[in-house]
Amino acid sequence: MKSIETFDLFIECKPEPKARPRVGKFGNVYTPRQTAAYENLLRLYIKNKFMTGPLRVEIGIFLLKPKTSKNKFPVVKPDIDNYVKAVxxxxxxxxxxxxxxxxxxxxxxxYSVKQGVFIKVHSYEDFS
Structure with missing residues (x-):
């Protein structure tokens, strides 16, 4: 496959994991307010681009290192798949x-000195 289009950006923000959908008292299912606000923030940066076909996506989650942590990597909750799902x-x-x-x-x-989300998307043209 050959890459034909690329989109990438870094959004400086506090990364948020995807929260589980909630059920209201009348049975309606909704996205929690914090998750919806985070997704809307990300959309502000990506609204002018639309890619088609098969895609390769790279997502980097950059977190501030707690002063008390001795770990080199953020092996803590939330899980990476919840961050990815939100993005x-x-x-x-x-x-x-x-x-x-x-x-x-x-x-x-x-961990990073700047918290945020890195997104890189490649569109592919299949020559098979």
């Missing part, structure tokens, strides 16, 4: 039609 859901319908287009995914979380 993919934010891009769904904005950067690409549906996250089923993602055929390759690379994700990592690490």
């Amino acid at each position: 993919l859901d934010a891009m769904n319908g904005f950067l690409f039609k549906d996250d089923c287009q993602v055929v390759e995914l690379y994700a990592y979380k690490q």
Whole structure:
């Protein structure tokens, strides 16, 4: 496969994991307010781009290191897959039609002096 289009950016913000959907008292299912606000923040940076076809996505989660931590890596909750789900859901319908287009995914979380989210998306043209 050959990469034909690339989109990348770093958003300086506090990374938020995807919270589980909540059920209201009348049975309606909704996204928690904090998760919805985070996804909307990410969408502000990606709204002018739309990619088609198969995609390779790289997501980097950068967290501030707690002063009390002696660990080199953030081997703590929340899990990386919850961070990734929030980022993919934010891009769904904005950067690409549906996250089923993602055929390759690379994700990592690490400590940094700046907290934020790095997103890189490659669109591929299949020559097979």
